[in-house]
Amino acid sequence: xxxxxxxxxxxxxxxxxxxxxxxxxxxxxxxxxxxxxxxxxxxxxxxxxxxxxxxxxxxxxxxxxxxxxxxxxxxxxxxxxxxxxxxxxxxxxxxxxxxxxxxxxxxxxxxxxxxxxxxxxxxxxxxxxxxxxxxxxxxxxxxxxxxxxxxxxxxxxxxxxxxxxxxxxxxxxxxxxxxxxxxxxxxxxxxxxxxxxxxxxxxxxxxxxxxxxxxxxxxxxxxxxxxxxxxxxxxxxxxxxxxx
Amino acid sequence: xxxxxxxxxxxxxxxxxxxxxxxxxxxxxxxxxxxxxxxxxxxxxxxxxxxxxxxxxxxxxxxxxxxxxxxxxxxxxxxxxxxxxxxxxxxxxxxxxxxxxxxxxxxxxxxxxxxxxxxxxxxxxxxxxxxxxxxxxxxxxxxxxxxxxxxxxxxxxxxxxxxxxxxxxxxxxxxxxxxxxxxxxxxxxxxxxxxxxxxxxxxxxxxxxxxxxxxxxxxxxxxxxxxxxxxxxxxxxxxxxxx
Numbered sequence: 001x002x003x004x005x006x007x008x009x010x011x012x013x014x015x016x017x018x019x020x021x022x023x024x025x026x027x028x029x030x031x032x033x034x035x036x037x038x039x040x041x042x043x044x045x046x047x048x049x050x051x052x053x054x055x056x057x058x059x060x061x062x063x064x065x066x067x068x069x070x071x072x073x074x075x076x077x078x079x080x081x082x083x084x085x086x087x088x089x090x091x092x093x094x095x096x097x098x099x100x101x102x103x104x105x106x107x108x109x110x111x112x113x114x115x116x117x118x119x120x121x122x123x124x125x126x127x128x129x130x131x132x133x134x135x136x137x138x139x140x141x142x143x144x145x146x147x148x149x150x151x152x153x154x155x156x157x158x159x160x161x162x163x164x165x166x167x168x169x170x171x172x173x174x175x176x177x178x179x180x181x182x183x184x185x186x187x188x189x190x191x192x193x194x195x196x197x198x199x200x201x202x203x204x205x206x207x208x209x210x211x212x213x214x215x216x217x218x219x220x221x222x223x224x225x226x227x228x229x230x231x232x233x234x235x236x237x238x239x240x241x242x243x244x
Numbered sequence: 245x246x247x248x249x250x251x252x253x254x255x256x257x258x259x260x261x262x263x264x265x266x267x268x269x270x271x272x273x274x275x276x277x278x279x280x281x282x283x284x285x286x287x288x289x290x291x292x293x294x295x296x297x298x299x300x301x302x303x304x305x306x307x308x309x310x311x312x313x314x315x316x317x318x319x320x321x322x323x324x325x326x327x328x329x330x331x332x333x334x335x336x337x338x339x340x341x342x343x344x345x346x347x348x349x350x351x352x353x354x355x356x357x358x359x360x361x362x363x364x365x366x367x368x369x370x371x372x373x374x375x376x377x378x379x380x381x382x383x384x385x386x387x388x389x390x391x392x393x394x395x396x397x398x399x400x401x402x403x404x405x406x407x408x409x410x411x412x413x414x415x416x417x418x419x420x421x422x423x424x425x426x427x428x429x430x431x432x433x434x435x436x437x438x439x440x441x442x443x444x445x446x447x448x449x450x451x452x453x454x455x456x457x458x459x460x461x462x463x464x465x466x467x468x469x470x471x472x473x474x475x476x477x478x479x480x481x482x483x484x485x486x487x
Binding site: 001003053054056057061066067068069070071074075077078081082085086115116117119120123124126127 | 253254255256257258306307308310311315320321322324325328329331332335336339340369370371374377378380381
């Protein structure tokens with residue numbers, strides 16, 4: 001098992017992005033992926049709460065509104081555990097780059113605001129692989145809310161933290177909930193040495209900062225090349241022909 | 245016998261324990277030792293004494309039972325993830341069944357408790373402390389009865405009552421050459437883990453090598469002192485407060 005506070009020993013690299021909804025982190029991670037791939041690297045991308053194992057259960061729990069702060073937290077931990085085993089650790093062992101959109105810090109911020117014990121959730125996630133770089137896209141609350149309200153027709157119940165009853169108005173609840181999460185993230189930046197990116201900058205300016213930090217983190221990393229062609233079939237007499 | 249409930253670790257900060265007036269009794273022991281039979285008998289006995297009983301069992305939560313079933317069908321779920329699925333199942337039952345029942349003054353009979361999760365998690369390579377920390381939100385039971393049996397008594401009992409199961413044999417761990425070998429090694433290790441926990445977590449050890457009736461008598465004598473008057477009776481008679 002991993003110990004989250006210790007660096008991992010795999011030949012690959014794990015880079016993660018964090019931030020509240022509307023911080024633009026997903027855009028940045030996609031641009032980063034493209035850039036790394038253009039440099040010939042083999043990159044694997046994974047998202048928070050995306051494993052087949054618990055996705056349906058979480059969806060149903062949300063729909064029926066039966067999730068408690070603790071079951072919500074444990075379901076997300078199960079999801080990460082399953083993704084580590086199936087999708088994250090294998091590429092890291094194979095020396096690849098793994099990019100994760102949200103990681104344990106989402107739980108440390110969000111679940112604590114929901115009411116779970118800060119120490120409990122940190123110990124719970126001790127199985128997680130420590131990222132090589134963790135980015136935090138810091139954005140003022142109003143900017144994030146504007147972006148969210150413009151991009152979507154509706155804010156969801158759990159996303160707005162309606163389950164912890166901050167307000168009966170969903171937009172107001174969302175504002176209060178995300179505001180509390182922002183505070184938690186600020187603490188996490190210091191606690192875990194996250195790299196802060198000012199998410200009010202232009203997209204390309206942010207990306208430049210991100211690439212600069214990644215470039216440094218990749219010093220001494222031996223690139224696992226992407227395979228552009230399929231493996232060659234070796235014929236009996238030793239001549240190789242490329243498969244179409 | 246402690247009157248007040250305690251959290252096992254950090255607990256649930258959003259749920260204070262002061263209103264839990266019922267009793268939480270956990271029945272622990274390895275697979276096939278006869279827990280379910282004993283709990284049915286206990287339930288009848290306790291209800292006849294006038295107390296309301298809630299029975300709760302491993303993987304029986306509304307939220308998780310289906311996900312765990314399907315996880316067992318496939319073979320892509322690792323032990324760590326299983327431990328987390330069990331913890332989620334337990335949390336759902338704790339908050340949505342066990343705590344409300346304790347608030348209402350029920351006697352809660354838990355078929356397996358967090359100690360089963362500990363023993364199972366310890367079968368994989370890893371940090372032994374992690375699973376204990378993960379269950380820090382649990383409530384310490386008022387009483388843990390541990391049905392203790394040796395592997396040679398257990399095996400014929402399991403074979404007679406339907407045979408050995410892949411998961412109960414730790415099939416994923418490949419400890420032996422066949423189902424029998426796996427079962428013997430796996431359950432042997434589980435028994436050793438339960439024995440080792442017995443002292444640390446103050447289990448009441450019940451000799452489960454004897455007949456169903458004799459086991460039941462031992463259990464009743466351990467449980468009887470916990471069935472005191474603060475527990476809700478069925479039907480409940482309210483005494484008016486004296487003026």
